[in-house]
Every structure is written in C-alpha cells, then in structure tokens.
Amino acid sequence: MEYVIEMLNIRKEFPGIVANDNITLRLAKGEIHALLGENGAGKSTLMNVLFGLYQPEKGEIRVNGKPVKITDPNVANELGIGMVHQHFMLVENFTVTENIILGNEPTASGRINIAKAAEEVQKISEQYGLKVDPYAKIEDISVGMQQRVEILKTLYRGAEILIFDEPTAVLTPQEISELIQIMKKLVKEGKSIILITHKLKEIMEVCDQCTVIRKGQGIGSVTVSETNPDQLAEMMVGRAVNFKTEKTEAKVGDEVLKIENLVVNDARNVPAVNGLSLTVKRGEILGIAGVDGNGQSELIEAITGLRKVNAGSIELKGTNIAGLTPRKITETGIGHIPQDRHKHGLVLDYSIGENMVLQTYYQQPFSKSGVLNFKAIHEKAKSLIAEFDVRTPSENTPARALSGGNQQKAIIAREVDRSPDLLIAAQPTRGLDVGAIEFIHSKLIEERDKGKGVLLVSLELDEVLNVSDRIAVIYEGKIVDIVDPKLTNEQELGKLMAGGKRKREGDA
Structure with a gap:
C-alpha cells in the first residue's frame, strides 16, 4: 500500500495533559480518511502536528515514505499539505482573490498582479467545481462560500493532501451535500483528504477509512x-x-412566550422578521425549522434584547419585554444558548469558572457590595463542570483552551443551571459529537419536563424532528406552518422551508 502520509506513534503533551498518546494514522493516495473522536479527544491537535502548528514530543511523520520534520505551516505547504480550519482564517474586508493569494502574491515589477491572480483563482475554481466570485468581499458571501475560499487557498498553494477540520459544523444541509461532491471531485483529481469529524452520516457517505x-x-x-x-x-x-431521543408525551401548560406581528430589521434596515406570530407553552419544546438566513437570528436577538424591535410585541409570562435591556430580560426568566459560542456565548480569555457566572456574577453569593467572592465562583464552577461533564484541566483554564464541544457544554451548564422559564437553544449541538448531542438533548427534555418552555432553533432537521413537540417552519421572516413532528418528515419540512405548501387532507 502506497501511503502519502504516515504519522507513527505521535505523542503531544501540554502542561498537565497528554493530548495525543502514541497515535498512528496512515493516509493512502486518493483516499478520504476520517479522523473520528469526541470533542476534546485530540483530533485537531493531531492534525495541527501534521500541519506544523505544534511539534510532537515523540513519533515520526513520513510524507510519501520519507521521514520529515514539519517545523511550521510553510514547511507543510512546501510538502503539499494544506489545512482548511474549522474557524476560517480569512480577512473579512479583503476580496476572495486577495485572501487566496495572501502571503503568496504574484508580482510584476514589484506590484501585485491582482488580475493575473483572479484569473488563476477562476481557473482552479472551475477545475474543482468550487464556484466563487474572485472579486467578492468575504464579508458579503455566505459561510459555505467562505469555506470554498479556504479550500481554494490550499489548492492555490499546490496542496496534494488536504486536512478538513470539522468542515460541516457551520454549513446548511444543502451546503453539506455540495461540499461532499467537492471532496469526491478532489479525490478523483488525485488529491488525498483527511476529514476531522464526528458526524457519522458523513463518514458513511464519503470516507474510505476511519481512524478513531x-x-x-x-x-x-x-x-x-x-x-x-x-x-x-x-x-x-x-x-x-x-x-433516538427518549421522551414521554409533553404535559403542556400555559403560554410562557407570546409573539404577535413582530417586525425586526436586519443590519441593512430591511425587515428580516416580517409580521411573525408565535407562542411557546410551558412543558413543550417548540422547534423552529428553516433555511439559514430566514430571520432566525434576528428573531432570537429581538427576544433576548440584542436587537431593536421595530413593531409588534413579545410577551414573557404576560409582560411585554420588547425594548428591555438584555440583563433585564435575562432576569425576567430567559436563558439563551447563542448560536455563535465565540461571539456571544463566552469571553474566551476569561477562565471557564468566570464564564460559568457571567449571568449571575453580580448577585449573591458570587459578589457582595461589588466585590467578587472567588471561592463561591470556583465552587459553583466545579459542581457545574462535574454535572455537565465539561472536560477541562481545571475551572481556572481559559475558555479558549477548551475544545468547541466543551465550550458548548459550559454555556449550556450556565444557562440550564439558572432554570429559566423560557430556554432559547440556538444551534445547541452545532459541532458536537454523538455522545454530547445525546446529553444535551436529554438536558433540554429535562427542562421541558420541569414545566419550562424551550424554543429550539436548529438547522439540523433530524434534531428538530427528534426533539421538538411542535415544529414551526420559518420562511422569509414569517411562520408559514406549524406541524406535528410525528406526522411529518424531512421531505415535507424541506418543501415548507422553501416556501411551499403542505398537502392537507382533501387537497386535490
């Protein structure tokens, strides 16, 4: 067997933790090889060793049979190894072409030849079926398009071996199937791929080998x-x-959230939520299904006080909360698991313990007369870390040092622990492994069974179908239908999400 990459007995340590303990992985030419593991299992660390971002304590790396020392990413690039990172490494206000050539600019008489570069980008993008506009700015294109730019960056530098780090974590279902086609095409063209993932469906669909x-x-x-x-x-x-999520029949109570004729504008001052009405009752999980960009983010931001309400009302337990500050809304009884854990969920440079009390640090026992009680904060953090299985060396570890899944568990621990009347869970399992997903779903159901209302907003249709008691479908800022998960399927939901109508009894 001809291997393009061999990682033999790799050991990587960080202070107090062995991230990779004697791991071996072999990638054959023209193969898609999955690297599977729970959040925090050491997958990204192993690939960062291969890409030259970390140096291993022990072990050997061979490329095309020859032992190599990969001291930094430039060496990896020279060896034909490219990495598509989970959190994109792009400059927002640069164009697609400027991002792709960054650090590798073609020059003529000392000037960067953008036209020549754009032509080259166009050529590569057509060869691999990665359609992008070379002159579009990164801030104006979708997440799926941004990912294509990341892939093109590696191909522009001549990568033969591509590492994809959780590439589907932020994509819509349609973008995921497009990416799978792109990966198949890359392999047909003679490339070899390592896919870091914990999505079993994708492994079964696209991979040849899997290392766990x-x-x-x-x-x-x-x-x-x-x-x-x-x-x-x-x-x-x-x-x-x-x-399959285990749950009993919902015991539905009074309305906890009532939204009527809500209008919320987006950043361009155009209505993103456009006359939306919705209720969530105690003891139920209401799922919102929709294609990304149909007003879900603006709806959540309006309920949580992060965005101005332009018209309509939002009532929590009978009180209009539209226009209140986020803290006031939180205190009224709303918990919020935000869809972007880095932007809105955590202060990455704070310790995990400090992040656990972000909603309550100003209350007793965590502070008195404006002075923080660190003993109480540490005790609280320790108990939540144990209860929610947050894998961290200690409560003093900075949040940024944890894996994405453990960061997510920390946010969920903080929000669920307060046991709010309404828990808003936006993409709560994005980027999580099956074990963590099972755990988080059980926590949402636990809150429901305590008589709380849960509003679940997710792009994962199987999650919405599996966990919800009712499903509201959002399209162009309005709820177009509400369906019973037991009486619908992904095909029908997909049709409604595209603005179609449901076939009802008696329809011709």
Missing part, C-alpha cells in the same frame, strides 16, 4: 464499508449510544 481516537489514545482504524454508525459511535464514546 478517544481521550487522546488511538482506538483503531476501520474500513468504512465494513462498519456501521453504531459500531463507530461505540468506538468513539466507549459505550453504546442511543440515536
């Missing part, structure tokens, strides 16, 4: 065509995982 790591240790490699999702989940988590 758990808590920093290699569990083994399997041929994907000879395995199944249950087996992979068990290898990853170390126990059997239940993919």
Whole structure:
C-alpha cells in the first residue's frame, strides 16, 4: 500500500495533559480518511502536528515514505499539505482573490498582479467545481462560500493532501451535500483528504477509512464499508449510544412566550422578521425549522434584547419585554444558548469558572457590595463542570483552551443551571459529537419536563424532528406552518422551508 502520509506513534503533551498518546494514522493516495473522536479527544491537535502548528514530543511523520520534520505551516505547504480550519482564517474586508493569494502574491515589477491572480483563482475554481466570485468581499458571501475560499487557498498553494477540520459544523444541509461532491471531485483529481469529524452520516457517505481516537489514545482504524454508525459511535464514546431521543408525551401548560406581528430589521434596515406570530407553552419544546438566513437570528436577538424591535410585541409570562435591556430580560426568566459560542456565548480569555457566572456574577453569593467572592465562583464552577461533564484541566483554564464541544457544554451548564422559564437553544449541538448531542438533548427534555418552555432553533432537521413537540417552519421572516413532528418528515419540512405548501387532507 502506497501511503502519502504516515504519522507513527505521535505523542503531544501540554502542561498537565497528554493530548495525543502514541497515535498512528496512515493516509493512502486518493483516499478520504476520517479522523473520528469526541470533542476534546485530540483530533485537531493531531492534525495541527501534521500541519506544523505544534511539534510532537515523540513519533515520526513520513510524507510519501520519507521521514520529515514539519517545523511550521510553510514547511507543510512546501510538502503539499494544506489545512482548511474549522474557524476560517480569512480577512473579512479583503476580496476572495486577495485572501487566496495572501502571503503568496504574484508580482510584476514589484506590484501585485491582482488580475493575473483572479484569473488563476477562476481557473482552479472551475477545475474543482468550487464556484466563487474572485472579486467578492468575504464579508458579503455566505459561510459555505467562505469555506470554498479556504479550500481554494490550499489548492492555490499546490496542496496534494488536504486536512478538513470539522468542515460541516457551520454549513446548511444543502451546503453539506455540495461540499461532499467537492471532496469526491478532489479525490478523483488525485488529491488525498483527511476529514476531522464526528458526524457519522458523513463518514458513511464519503470516507474510505476511519481512524478513531478517544481521550487522546488511538482506538483503531476501520474500513468504512465494513462498519456501521453504531459500531463507530461505540468506538468513539466507549459505550453504546442511543440515536433516538427518549421522551414521554409533553404535559403542556400555559403560554410562557407570546409573539404577535413582530417586525425586526436586519443590519441593512430591511425587515428580516416580517409580521411573525408565535407562542411557546410551558412543558413543550417548540422547534423552529428553516433555511439559514430566514430571520432566525434576528428573531432570537429581538427576544433576548440584542436587537431593536421595530413593531409588534413579545410577551414573557404576560409582560411585554420588547425594548428591555438584555440583563433585564435575562432576569425576567430567559436563558439563551447563542448560536455563535465565540461571539456571544463566552469571553474566551476569561477562565471557564468566570464564564460559568457571567449571568449571575453580580448577585449573591458570587459578589457582595461589588466585590467578587472567588471561592463561591470556583465552587459553583466545579459542581457545574462535574454535572455537565465539561472536560477541562481545571475551572481556572481559559475558555479558549477548551475544545468547541466543551465550550458548548459550559454555556449550556450556565444557562440550564439558572432554570429559566423560557430556554432559547440556538444551534445547541452545532459541532458536537454523538455522545454530547445525546446529553444535551436529554438536558433540554429535562427542562421541558420541569414545566419550562424551550424554543429550539436548529438547522439540523433530524434534531428538530427528534426533539421538538411542535415544529414551526420559518420562511422569509414569517411562520408559514406549524406541524406535528410525528406526522411529518424531512421531505415535507424541506418543501415548507422553501416556501411551499403542505398537502392537507382533501387537497386535490
């Protein structure tokens, strides 16, 4: 077997933690190889070693059979290794072309030749089916398009081996299927791919081999065509995982949230939420299904006080909260798991303990007369870390040092612990592994069963179908229909999300 990459017995340590403990991974030419593991298992660390961002304490890397020392990403690029990072490394106000050539600019008489570069970008993008506008600014294009720019960046530098780090974590279902086609095309063109993921469906659909790591240790490699999702989940988590959410029939109570004729403008001052009405009752999970960009973000921001309400009313337990400050709204009884954990969920340079009390630090026992009580804060953090299985060296670890999944668990711990009357969960399982998803779904159902209202906004249709008691479909800022998850399916929801109508009994 001809291997383009061999990572043999790699060990990588950080203070107090062994992130990779003697891991071996071999990538064959023309293969898509999955690297599967829970959040914090050490997947990104291993790939950062391959890309030259970290130096291993032990082990050997071979490229095309030759031992190499990859001291930094430039060396990786020279060896034909490119990495598409989970959090894109793009300059927002540069164009697509400017981002792609950054650090590798073609010059003529000392000047950057943008026209020549744009032509080259166009050529590569057509060759691999990665359609992008070379002159568009990054801030004006969708997340899916931004990801294409990241892929083009690596191809422009001549990458033969591509590392994709959780590439579908921020994509819509349609963008995911487009990306899968792109990956298949890249392999057809002779490239080899390592796909860091914990989405079993994608592994089954697109990968040839799969290497599983758990808590920093290699569990083994399997041929994907000879395995199944249950087996992979068990290898990853170390126990059997239940993919179907267990819940009893909802015991629905009074209205906790009532929205009438709500209008909310977006950043361009155009209505993103346009005459929307909706109710959430105690003891139910109301799921909102919709294609990204149909007003979901603006709706959540309006309810939580982060965006101005232009018209209509938002009532929580009978009181109009439109126009109140975010803190006042929080205190009235709303918990918010935001869709962007880095922008709105955490202060990344604060410790995980400090992040756990961001909503309550000014109340007793965490402070008195404006002075913080760190002993009380640490005790609270320790108990939440244990209860929600947040994997961190300690409560003093900066939030930025945790894996994405553990950052998410910390936010959920903070919001659920306050047990608000209404819990808004926006993309609560984005980028999480099956074990963490199962845990978070059970927490949402627990809140529902305590008689709280839960508003779940998710782009994952199987999540909305699995967890919700009712599903409201949003299209162009309005609720177009409300359906019973037991009586619908992904196809019908997809049609409604595109603005279609549901076929009702008696329809011709």
